[in-house]
Amino acid sequence: MSTIKKVAGLAGVSIGTVSHVLSGSVPVSDRLRRKVLAAIRDLDYHPNHIARSLKTNKSLTIGIVVPDMTIPFFPHVIQGAEEAARASGYSILAVNSGDNSARQQEVLSLLRSQRVEGILLVVAPGPASIAQIPRILESGIPLVCLDRVPGGIEIDTVCVEDRQAAAMGVSHLTSLGHRRIAILTGPLTLKNEQERLNGYKAALEEAGLPVENSLIWESTFNLDEVTSLCCQHLSGRSDSGANARPTALFATNGVTALGALRGLRACNMTTPEDIAFATFDELTVEDIFRPSITSVVQPAHAIGHKATEILLQRIEARSNSGPRIEVRLPAQLKIRESSGAQRTGAAGLTIP
Amino acid sequence: MSTIKKVAGLAGVSIGTVSHVLSGSVPVSDRLRRKVLAAIRDLDYHPNHIARSLKTNKSLTIGIVVPDMTIPFFPHVIQGAEEAARASGYSILAVNSGDNSARQQEVLSLLRSQRVEGILLVVAPGPASIAQIPRILESGIPLVCLDRVPGGIEIDTVCVEDRQAAAMGVSHLTSLGHRRIAILTGPLTLKNEQERLNGYKAALEEAGLPVENSLIWESTFNLDEVTSLCCQHLSGRSDSGANARPTALFATNGVTALGALRGLRACNMTTPEDIAFATFDELTVEDIFRPSITSVVQPAHAIGHKATEILLQRIEARSNSGPRIEVRLPAQLKIRESSGAQRTGAAGLTIP
C-alpha cells in the first residue's frame, strides 16, 4: 500500500507538500499540485485514514446502534443518518444490539474503541441498557437517543410525536364508531410506549369513552410473546357484555402489530371483518398486499437525519453541556383497509 | 480519554504489562492482571483501536457494499456477514452504492482509505462498476462478489444457484399446466440474470415447451421502468393466438417482481386470477398478507455468512492467488397463492 512518502518521492516534493495538496489548508503552486495529483493517480494512493485519525484525533465516524437491522424501520433510519453524516464528511458505523442489554454494552464498547466521535442509540429495553449511557456522556462522547426515549435520564432525543400520533390512530378508530378499542403496547418502561398509551387515553376521552384497564395489553418486543398474549386476550371473551371482546385493536409498534396479526390468525379472526385494526409503523411498504394495514407511519428517514444533525452539532461544539434537545417529528396517518374505513374487495390484486 | 499510559500509572505497572494483559500474548501474573483490570475499569479505558491498527497494520474491519440497505434482502446479508466477522473479531462497515457506478467508486475509495482488510461487494450494474475491481485486487485487498456475479472477470463469488433456482420456479408453473410463461429479468449483463434466464429456458424445454423471444422481457433495476415495461407488454395483447398474453409470469428478482405487481395493478389484472405469478426473492416476510407470493427464496443470511468466511480466509492467507472460489447456495421454493397452486379465499386474514 502506497504512502504519502512514496507519493512525495514520485512527485519530487516533500511529504508536507503532499499533505497540503490533500488538505487544501495551505496554498501550493499549480505546478507542484499537478505533479502531486499525478503521482497520487499513478500510485493509486488512498490517504491512510487510520494514521490521519490518530494524528488529528478525529475519526470522522459516528456509530449507530439499532436493535435489528432486518426490521424494515431501521435501515431507513440508518440511511437518513448516513446522508446527514456524509454531508459533513462523516461515515457511519452501524451495529445491532439485538435489543439485548449485554450485547448493547459490547457494541458500545466497540464503538468507543473505534473512537467514534458520537453515538446514535436506539436503546435496548431494561434499566441496565439505560445505565450505560451516563459513562459515555461523561467521557465526552455526544450521544443522541432516537426512536425510543429512555426514562429517568437527561439526554438529547429525536423521535415521533408519540402522543399525538397514537391519538390520531385511535381517533380514527373512534370516528368509525368503535367504542371498545384495545391497545397492545410494548414495555411501558419506555417513555414512548407510555406516551402512546397516553395518546390512546386522550383519544378515548375526547370521544367520551371510558378507559378500561382490561383493554390495555402490555407486552414486550418479543414476537412470540406478543402473539400468545394477544391470542390469550382475544379468546375466552364473550361477544357482548362488560367483558366483551373489543371491536378494534391498536398496536403501538411494528413488533406488537405483527404479533397481533399473527395472534388474530391463530384465533381464527380476520381483519377488518372480525376486528378493526390499526397500528404504529408500516409492516410492508407496498400497498399491493391485502389486507392493507391502516398505519401511523413514522418519518424514519427524517428521524435518522435529524438525530445526526444534532449529534454533529454537539460534536462541533465539543461539549455535551447546553440545553437538552428534544425533537418530536410528526407522524402521518395512512388509512387503509384494516381499520374498516374502506371495504375490501375480493382477494388478489385490485384497484383500491 | 484515558490511555494505556494512564492505566499503567494507576495500576503501578509498565505500559508493556498492560498491553500484555490486553492481548494475552504474554503471560502476566494474576496479581498484576487484577490490578490492571481494576485500573481499566476505574478509568473506563477503551483501547485505542486506531493506534492499534496503525501499529499492527490490521484494522480488523471489512467493508460491505450493497445497493440499498432499505431493500429487505440486504440487511439479512449484512447480518450474516456481521456474524461471521464477529466470530473472528472483525467489524463490518456497511455502505450503500445506490446501484450507481460513480457512487460505488466513491465508497470503494472510502473503504480503502479506512484500510478495510477485505471487501464484500454487491456490484452495481454496468461495465464501469466492474472495471473498478481489478485495481483493488492488485492493491492486495481481497474482494468477494456476492449476490451478483460480474461478467468477464476472475473473482471469488457467492450467490444462489441461479439456474436451478429459476428452473425450480418455472417448473412449478409448468407443472400447474401453464404453457405460455413470460419472464421478466433485470439487466442481462449480469451473469446471474443470464443464468436465471437459462434456468427458465431449461425448465421450458424439459416441459416440452418452446422458448419464445417475445416472452423474454429484459428490464432494469429501476422500479418505475420495470412497471411501465411490464404494463406495456401485458396490454395490447390478444387473449389467444400466436401473440397471446402469457398465462403466467416469472420475475427474476425482487425489483422486477415489485414492478411486475405494480404493472399488473396498473393494467387492472389480478394474480393468480388473471395471471399466475412467481418470483425470485421474498417481497414481504410475512405470510399474513394476500396475495401471498410464490417465491424462490434465497438464503440471504447464508450468502453473507459464507462470503465473509471466504473473505476472512483470503485475508488470513495474505494472498489473492490460489484458485477462484465460486460458491453456489441452494434456494428454496415457497409455494403460495400467487401461482394458483392454492386457491385463495376471501380477502382478509384467513387460515391457509
Add this chain to the structure above:
DNA sequence: ACGGCATCTGCAAACATATACTCATAGCCG
C-alpha cells in the same frame, strides 16, 4: 549462596500522518 527461571520494567523503534515551525527562493521596489 547461587544458578535458573519466571516475571516484570523501561526503553526505543516503528506505524502514516498533520502541523507548526523554520528555511529557502523569487519577485519587487526603491
Add this chain to the structure above:
DNA sequence: CGGCTATGAGTATATGTTTGCAGATGCCGT
C-alpha cells in the same frame, strides 16, 4: 542591486499503540 516580503518547501515532533530486547527483581531448589 540589495534587502524585504510573500510564498512555498522542508523538517521535526507528536499521536497511542505494539513489540522486542536488555536488564532487574524475586523466588525456588539445591
